[in-house]
Amino acid sequence: MPDGKSFSPSPEFASQAIAKPEIYAAAKSDRLAFWAEQARALHWAKPFTEILDWSHAPVARWFDDGELNVSYNCLDRHVIAGHGDRIALYFEGEPGDRREISYAELTREVKKCANVLTRLGVGKGDRVAIYLPMIPEAVITMLAVARLGAIHSVVFGGFSADALATRINDADVRVVVTADGGYRKGKASALKPAVDEALANDRCPTVEQVLVVKRTGEDVVWNDQDHWWHDEMAKASDEHEAQAFPSEQELFILYTSGTTGAPKGILHTSGGYLTQAAYTHKNIFDLHPETDVYWCTADVGWITGHSYVVYGPLANGASQVIYEGTPDAPHPGRWWEIIERYKVSIFYTAPTAIRSFMKLGREIPDKFDLSSLRVLGSVGEPINPEAWLWYRSAIGGDKCPVVDTWWQTETGAIMVSPLPGITSLKPGSAQTPVPGIEIKIVNEEGEEVPRGEAGLLTITEPWPSMLRGIWRNPGRFHEAYWSRFEGQYFAGDGAKFDDDGDIWLLGRVDDVMNVSGHRLSTAEIESSLVGHPWVAEAAVVGASDEITGQAVVAFVILRLDQVEAAGEAENISKILREQVSKDIGPIARPRQIMVVAELPKTRSGKIMRRLLRDVAEGRPVGDVTTLADTSVMSVISAKLADGASD
Numbered sequence: 116m117p118d119g120k121s122f123s124p125s126p127e128f129a130s131q132a133i134a135k136p137e138i139y140a141a142a143k144s145d146r147l148a149f150w151a152e153q154a155r156a157l158h159w160a161k162p163f164t165e166i167l168d169w170s171h172a173p174v175a176r177w178f179d180d181g182e183l184n185v186s187y188n189c190l191d192r193h194v195i196a197g198h199g200d201r202i203a204l205y206f207e208g209e210p211g212d213r214r215e216i217s218y219a220e221l222t223r224e225v226k227k228c229a230n231v232l233t234r235l236g237v238g239k240g241d242r243v244a245i246y247l248p249m250i251p252e253a254v255i256t257m258l259a260v261a262r263l264g265a266i267h268s269v270v271f272g273g274f275s276a277d278a279l280a281t282r283i284n285d286a287d288v289r290v291v292v293t294a295d296g297g298y299r300k301g302k303a304s305a306l307k308p309a310v311d312e313a314l315a316n317d318r319c320p321t322v323e324q325v326l327v328v329k330r331t332g333e334d335v336v337w338n339d340q341d342h343w344w345h346d347e348m349a350k351a352s353d354e355h356e357a358q359a360f361p362s363e364q365e366l367f368i369l370y371t372s373g374t375t376g377a378p379k380g381i382l383h384t385s386g387g388y389l390t391q392a393a394y395t396h397k398n399i400f401d402l403h404p405e406t407d408v409y410w411c412t413a414d415v416g417w418i419t420g421h422s423y424v425v426y427g428p429l430a431n432g433a434s435q436v437i438y439e440g441t442p443d444a445p446h447p448g449r450w451w452e453i454i455e456r457y458k459v460s461i462f463y464t465a466p467t468a469i470r471s472f473m474k475l476g477r478e479i480p481d482k483f484d485l486s487s488l489r490v491l492g493s494v495g496e497p498i499n500p501e502a503w504l505w506y507r508s509a510i511g512g513d514k515c516p517v518v519d520t521w522w523q524t525e526t527g528a529i530m531v532s533p534l535p536g537i538t539s540l541k542p543g544s545a546q547t548p549v550p551g552i553e554i555k556i557v558n559e560e561g562e563e564v565p566r567g568e569a570g571l572l573t574i575t576e577p578w579p580s581m582l583r584g585i586w587r588n589p590g591r592f593h594e595a596y597w598s599r600f601e602g603q604y605f606a607g608d609g610a611k612f613d614d615d616g617d618i619w620l621l622g623r624v625d626d627v628m629n630v631s632g633h634r635l636s637t638a639e640i641e642s643s644l645v646g647h648p649w650v651a652e653a654a655v656v657g658a659s660d661e662i663t664g665q666a667v668v669a670f671v672i673l674r675l676d677q678v679e680a681a682g683e684a685e686n687i688s689k690i691l692r693e694q695v696s697k698d699i700g701p702i703a704r705p706r707q708i709m710v711v712a713e714l715p716k717t718r719s720g721k722i723m724r725r726l727l728r729d730v731a732e733g734r735p736v737g738d739v740t741t742l743a744d745t746s747v748m749s750v751i752s753a754k755l756a757d758g759a760s761d
């Protein structure tokens with residue numbers, strides 16, 4: 116019952132929960148033995164005897180002498196254990212088409228796909244780019260790549276051709292798997308043209324073959340290296356024996372935004388990653404695979420889709436829903452209709468989605484039977500207590516625990532979260548390090564801050580699913596995460612412990628923005644803007660936004676002669692927003708472009724984004740004493756007050 120500020124687990128929930136209170140003591144008393152025990156829940160073709168080799172810190176080697184096949188762990192072993200008939204995927208397409216795929220069928224499809232990829236030349240260590248909508252083929256391809264000991268690089272379908280080409284070239288991708296298109300917001304949305312554009316004029320010379328899923332049936336341009344998925348799969352054998360690979364075999368690269376321009380290829384490996392993805396998924400969502408129906412709304416283009424749609428749930432033999440489309444197509448109750456239809460019992464989504472539903476009103480979820488729900492999760496950005504309480508009440512029927520899970524692309528799996536059968540839940544707080552994880556909150560000097568005081572979140576001990584590096588960039592790996600505090604991983608997030616010792620995440624402390632739970636780099640958007648001939652200088656900030664958490668606001672100094680020559684002065688904003696959409700993708704398109712005469716800079720020439728954020732959020736501008744020219748901010752603010760932005 117709520118005691119005013121927290122919600123304790125019900126006795127029924129607690130008594131049946133997977134995680135028991137002893138789990139914390141077990142992890143504390145011998146952390147490495149605890150992780151080894153979690154790892155042994157997987158199938159190892161060759162059992163490991165070493166747990167952690169940290170002698171090459173900060174590159175960890177977990178379970179180094181063990182061998183396993185990740186795909187076998189997610190598929191074959193469940194079939195062998197007699198669960199072949201269990202539904203692995205309940206797929207719901209946006210137009211309303213449905214497919215139920217059992218573990219036996221999924222295993223067969225993945226085996227066939229592994230044979231197709233082998234025929235297309237994919238072998239151990241090769242990179243395969245996956246640029247697909249949220250359809251079963253995305254999951255099948257990821258598992259097929261993993262089965263071969265190859266490395267996938269999933270590129271979110273909302274990224275542009277240019278962004279795709281950058282990612283393909285950074286990883287020397289050999290094969291691209293895509294689709295003609297997918298369905299979004301009630302209509303077919305093409306994908307293949309972006310692949311064609313990325314590969315045109317030999318821009319991506321390493322790509323040898325393209326495999327194309329027919330999803331929408333729209334016309335596509337056909338090139339020499341293209342192959343239809345259905346043709347290749349029809350020819351392929353469904354026999355494929357999974358070979359065991361070393362625990363540290365690379366599993367995937369996933370690009371994410373950092374503080375500087377180019378996206379970082381975050382590298383994850385096999386045994387440790389799968390261990391922590393499966394362990395957290397089971398314990399934090401209290402998964403009972405025989406009876407639960409789980410649904411995580413993330414796209415496989417993000418880390419949440421990797422760890423909590425593909426690897427965690429499938430390693431645990433879960434039955435789960437995957438949905439192709441947007442939450443409001445064709446009606447605003449679509450998600451709740453899906454929960455009702457499949458009797459979803461565990462639901463995992465982002466605060467942005469919760470806030471937009473909250474704005475629409477609870478009449479919409481109230482029309483559906485959501486009584487199957489038992490556990491709710493939140494991820495991607497801080498969840499405000501109001502949204503947390505609404506989620507628990509309007510969606511969770513005032514009975515479901517809400518677990519706020521903090522983690523990152525780099526951490527691979529959840530790091531801070533309550534455990535639903537143990538923790539007394541506090542709205543808005545991620546609360547406790549997951550058993551096995553050691554967190555500190557420190558000041559700029561690396562000293563621990565007292566309770567109640569804000570500081571920087573660091574992780575002080577290696578963890579199994581930690582990134583093993585940035586693809587082909589060890590220097591940047593060291594610099595970005597390990598250089599600030601000796602021997603500690605610096606996450607880039609502010610945080611504090613409250614008086615009870617619970618953790619509250621306070622948002623990024625660097626130039627990374629979080630828009631609808633998607634990570635965007637200010638530098639990357641600035642470099643897109645200055646790539647336009649009209650723009651002399653640009654500064655981008657994340658301004659707080661009621662629904663999306665943050666929104667992209669850009670300040671630009673124009674080359675007026677160029678704008679005048681083009682005769683398009685009234686379209687500046689539209690054209691610059693398009694530029695960002697083309698370079699990166701629609702998710703990065705600024706909400707607002709503000710044209711200014713100057714930008715606030717320190718004497719050393721660094722843009723003071725803090726001041727621009729004040730302006731973008733309509734606050735009085737803070738301390739300007741470190742500015743080279745202290746009058747700049749009053750000029751910008753006055754101009755904006757006149758309504759003279761874009």
Ligand code: PRX
Nearest residue numbers: 494495496497519520521522523524620634
């Ligand atoms: O700032 C934190 C925020 O999202 C960042 C990681 O983004 P990404 O790598 O894209 O992964 C998102 C999904 C795991 C973090 O540095 N973040 C993520 N979850 C939370 C969060 N901030 C507050 N509370 C969370 N639960």
